[in-house]
Amino acid sequence: MNNVKISTQNIVKKLAEQYPDQTEFRKNLIVSAAESLGYKGSDWYPLCDAENRVKIGTYDLSAMIIPLRDSITESSNTQANTALSMQSIVNQERSMAKVDSTFVPWGSYTDLVKIIKSEMFYPTYISGLSGNGKTFMVEQAAAKLNREFIRVQINPETDEDDLLGGFRLINGETVFSKGPVLKAMENGAILLLDEIDRATNKIMCLQGILEGKPVVVKKTGETISPATGFNVIATANTKGKGSEDGRFTAATIIDDAFLERFTVAIDQKFPSVSIEKKIVGKHMDKFGKTDEEFADKLVTWADIIRKTFYDDGVDEVISTRRLCHIVQTYSIFGDKMKSIDLCIARFDDDTKAAFLDLYTKVDDGVITNEPTTEENNEANF
Numbered sequence: 001m002n003n004v005k006i007s008t009q010n011i012v013k014k015l016a017e018q019y020p021d022q023t024e025f026r027k028n029l030i031v032s033a034a035e036s037l038g039y040k041g042s043d044w045y046p047l048c049d050a051e052n053r054v055k056i057g058t059y060d061l062s063a064m065i066i067p068l069r070d071s072i073t074e075s076s077n078t079q080a081n082t083a084l085s086m087q088s089i090v091n092q093e094r095s096m097a098k099v100d101s102t103f104v105p106w107g108s109y110t111d112l113v114k115i116i117k118s119e120m121f122y123p124t125y126i127s128g129l130s131g132n133g134k135t136f137m138v139e140q141a142a143a144k145l146n147r148e149f150i151r152v153q154i155n156p157e158t159d160e161d162d163l164l165g166g167f168r169l170i171n172g173e174t175v176f177s178k179g180p181v182l183k184a185m186e187n188g189a190i191l192l193l194d195e196i197d198r199a200t201n202k203i204m205c206l207q208g209i210l211e212g213k214p215v216v217v218k219k220t221g222e223t224i225s226p227a228t229g230f231n232v233i234a235t236a237n238t239k240g241k242g243s244e245d246g247r248f249t250a251a252t253i254i255d256d257a258f259l260e261r262f263t264v265a266i267d268q269k270f271p272s273v274s275i276e277k278k279i280v281g282k283h284m285d286k287f288g289k290t291d292e293e294f295a296d297k298l299v300t301w302a303d304i305i306r307k308t309f310y311d312d313g314v315d316e317v318i319s320t321r322r323l324c325h326i327v328q329t330y331s332i333f334g335d336k337m338k339s340i341d342l343c344i345a346r347f348d349d350d351t352k353a354a355f356l357d358l359y360t361k362v363d364d365g366v367i368t369n370e371p372t373t374e375e376n377n378e379a380n381f
Contacts, residue, residue, distance in 0.1 A: 100140060100143070123264075148192050188226075196234040198251065231292065
């Protein structure tokens, strides 16, 4: 089934689970299985073509169902003979991204959905300041399309064993445990390399994979080919050239040949005022502390600070994530100024005092923030 669309494969798997002893299906059962997964006509049409039709309205899917059931049976037998301790290391369950009610579509979200939906191999590099929603946006794009989503948190120690896999001692036996990259390739999943600019040259083992080619696992000799739908998306605070202003001290300079293998690069900014108000509002709803006026003032305050930051007037910035932390803290303590104070306590004393003073002026209506043309245009997104 490797050449069949991921969505069509999922429909077949759904039918196999619902009707374990059946290989022929009426069209209405196929359509029902597709709709239960959120798929449309183009996803189930291939199952109802003339080659599969055995009589009017009935289709033989044995060519896909039987190998799938054999695979499931073989996998079950293998797992039954494997020690429980191994299951915690070699996790065969698929991790599907879940829709989050607090997410608000904005920025490059629509483009990411199109990239993932195409099921083309299209490595994407997303950069932007910390806390502006890069990782969350990728996750929610995958969730919208009901795609498997594997996130790998990159750090300076991340190496080939962490990514591709390595040998593990299980019940006195040495076995090879596949890493998240190989699992994503085999499953046709969306692989997120989070904070890739924290990596060292140890990640150069991914260079061939970023070309969409099969990889030979050096430790076993096995060749792993990418299944349909497999894609790599990387997020970073920098563009891979290090942190020029020293803000991200752990950021490294990524080899240019490695960066060149990403098809497209997206520079993600913070959301506009109008979008951010929706985000903060949804988090207030989540924590049961809806306060539209407080949301407006928080977003105005953060936007003024960001504009000053971009003009080199301050060294710190209030991120979207920081605003959501303030909302959560407010839901606990019920005190607005205390919530802001606690959530910006990591800043130096002068910066913290200046930010608190600014919020007081915004709260009193002394300072307001006029939306830009871009913000007005995005308000109806």
